[in-house]
Amino acid sequence: MLTNSIHQEAIFIKGIRSTLILAGALMALSVLSLFVGVIDLTPAALFTGNLEQLSIFLTSRLPRLLAILCTGIGMSVAGLIMQQLCSNKFVSPTTGATISSAQLGILLALLFMPQSTLWSRAIFAFATAVGGTWIFVWFIQRIQFKDAVMVPLVGIMFGNVIGGITSYLAYQYDMTQALASWLVGHFSLVLKGRYEIVWLTVPLVVLAFLFANHFNIVGLGKDFSKNLGVPYNVVLFLGLTLAAMITASIVVVVGAISYIGLIVPNVVAMFKGDNIRGTLVDTALFGALFVLVCDMIGRVVIFPYELPIELIVGILGSLIFIGLLFYRLKHGRKAVRLGSPSSSSCSCPVSALEGGEEA
């Protein structure tokens, strides 16, 4: 029993190491990102009380950083929840019609309430994002697809149908230009006073953490949930609502950002498995780090101009995604172990006991 607890402790320390590394890297890059931009900001000037510099810092740089962090955390956690609940690794806010539904909501808000504030647009986006995601999941539950790849394909088609409706309405009512800002995600319009809705992601992510085990259990199937006394449908739709609201609060402020919800949870799961309790913090940190790096690349690459984050995320994201697919093809679902001697010591008794049993 004693050796067992020591063993568990070793596992725990190993688990927390990656979290610390990610947190450290994120912190360092966050500070660095505050001083990247067209107008030169220096830490020295800030501390000596240069008012002009301080005001740039507070109205633009800091809000931008906070928006980036919330976006990275929110999109990756939303993706993680959706993947778990649908037990499909290809489902995400992009491939689950959540983002396109939120965009439709924003357009409807612009149409019906031309003077709408950010908050009323957010409420429209919440409603449509939640509705769209529910319809999608209800649909894939009704039709049990044999092939896991069919699910995201249906999601992409469904998303495009909604996107088509959005574009049609936008053309019809001369709204294309107004809408463009939400179609391609970017952080250049993030300023103090008009981005604070993204902060909603923080309490929503905390809520997701509290219900982590519920989501895991629901992801293991209806019978499995019932056996443990977890109300399957309630948790499923609450979880989807949570993911859709996180997504919508980001889309309203920065627009559509694809890929993060798809690849970040997958990359983290490759190293750390699918227990949400164990991966949620890492997923959030890695998501924030990924968006931050992409944003910094976008700001630096054609300095003093900047590229929208969606572009950079799209390029990097698709490369990583292809990499993931190739890894899967080559190694199957085997986890990546970072220098862990325990896995090799475990495999000996397996081969001795259950040799050749693999189906």
Place this chain on the structure above:
Amino acid sequence: MRIHELTKQYDGKTVVDAVSFSIPKGKVISLIGPNGAGKSTVMGMISRLIAHDSGLVEFEGKDIGKWKSKELSKRLAILTQSNNIQMKLTVRELVSFGRFPYSGNRITPEDSAIIDRAIAYMELEAFQDRFIDELSGGQRQRAMIAMVIAQDTEYVLLDEPTNNLDIYHATNMMKIVRRLCDELGKTVILVLHEINYAAFYSDYICAFKNGSVAKFGTVEEVITKENLSDIYQVDFEILNIAGKPLSIYY
């Protein structure tokens, strides 16, 4: 547990027709019968996974539908064939879910001790930090049973636990079932296809035919040449091996 006049229809077709029997406590009970005889459906209904159309499932003196789901999950556990896990969970994480009805999202030190014991009981210590999807079919089954042990229920329901297992693992599975009953005092209800496993490892057998109970009784009462020939519509020969009826069919 008492089942009374239980009926289930799918699309107007009656698949379970007025089934009644009582389940003796602390025994191993096997449900057998040909495909489509309704045994899995009955299993689903007595474990609340499937809603019944009419009749009554009485669990500890109370209609099973009136039980709070969480309370019921501390008393009755069910493993179905659909439990093939695609998720990357370690054995220990899976077994920990067995404590969910008790502690929700927080694992207490007592829970940890119970989880340790369940893992040890199924001899999975060496695998506890390995991912479920990297294990063999037999180990995976054992991990699921360890979860049920951690769930610490009086009743354990297993829907075709020997499915897809080879002779070695299937036999081990049946020995585990016996130990659950003899050592841990659980009431185990199984759906089985292999008549001889049912005959050698259970105390009672409930044989189904066309949605009704054809025979319910002790192994000796049910496993007879006449009964089995009638239920399965093939010729049977019963041999006596180690005091148990071994059936040969051809």
